[in-house]
Structures are given as structure tokens and as C-alpha cells.
Amino acid sequence: MLDTDWSDSWRGSFHIELRAEAIGLACHGWPVLPGTSPAAESGDQAWSWPVPVRHDWADQLGAHPDEVAGWWSKPYSLLVATGKVVDAVEVDVELGQRAARLLRATGHPAPIVATPDGRWLFLTTVADTLPEPLAGSDKIRWHGAGSWVPLPPTTFQHGVVHWRVRPDVWGWRLPEADAVHTVLIRALDQSESRRQLVAASVAA
Structure with a gap:
């Protein structure tokens, strides 16, 4: 669980930051939602990923700022619903770092979120499908219609979700999903090639 000795003033400041981030994202048209938080859980109940606190969350998308x-009467997690305005492709750290380097090489980085449990989220425009090389990989999870992802500064048990690349770097224009998918496929191919090289060297 999170450190329960956080001062009241720190908690208050963090709550204000969460609320301000939610309002700012809503002003840019992102469908934000309040989510569960590990700080609100009690006992030994496992908490691994935030979920919307409202059962009717799908009916609240696109709410006015x-x-x-x-909504942020409490320090809820900050979520964005996917499949309407934004999609997200979730990968592990190794693949995320490789894809981020490839994106930087193009001069057009995508907004990227990193979670404390070692997952990277590449945010894109909405797509109809995920290409087969990505859909067939156990390293990748696509968040489209009916899903959501956490955004900074959402807390996990052992850290805070943070931006690797902030959306304002992109001028708040989400990159086309096809372009990011293509880069992720290249990164996945590079990762697989490296794994095969390592396996061959060990076998030798």
C-alpha cells in the first residue's frame, strides 16, 4: 500500500493536481473519468489497475470541464476512456523504449505514459483494429472501445504514473494510429531479432 504517513498538506496538494490535470485534459476534449485508487483500498485486497468509480461511466464521456x-471530490485516479477520442497501446518497458527511440528518429514523438509496474502506453487516434503482428503478441495490449488507461498523476502502490512524452509536445494532436502501429511493429521485430541472436549465442 501507499505510505500512510503522507502529510495532510501533501495529500491536499496532490488532490488539487489530480483535479487540475483532469480539467485540463477535459478542456482538450479528452474523455476523462475518476478511477479507484490504492489509497482508498483497505485490508489485504489486491489492487493492480484502476477502474472507473462510476458504473455508468460510459454515459459520462465528453462531460463539460x-x-x-x-467529480474529483476525492483524490481519485485519473483515467481516460479509450475508443472515442484516444486509443492506447500498452507494452513492456523494453519494447516501449525501443519504440520511443524509433519515434524520436522520425521527429514526431507520440504521447507516452509510463506506469510504476513497468508498462508503457502509447496514445494514438482511434483505430478500428490492431495489426496482426501486434494483436498476436503477448507483449502488447490494445485499449480501444470499452476500455480505459490511467494518466498522470495517478498513484499505484509503489509509485506514480508519469509522462514519458507529454501531449503538449505533440501540440495536443494525437498521432495517427497506423503510424504508431507501424513503429511498434518495427520495434517488435527488432526485439525478436535480438532475442534470437541471444538464444543462438547461448546455444553456441
């Missing part, structure tokens, strides 16, 4: 401001 003024309404969004009222």
Missing part, C-alpha cells in the same frame, strides 16, 4: 471538476 465544469462537470469534470465536480
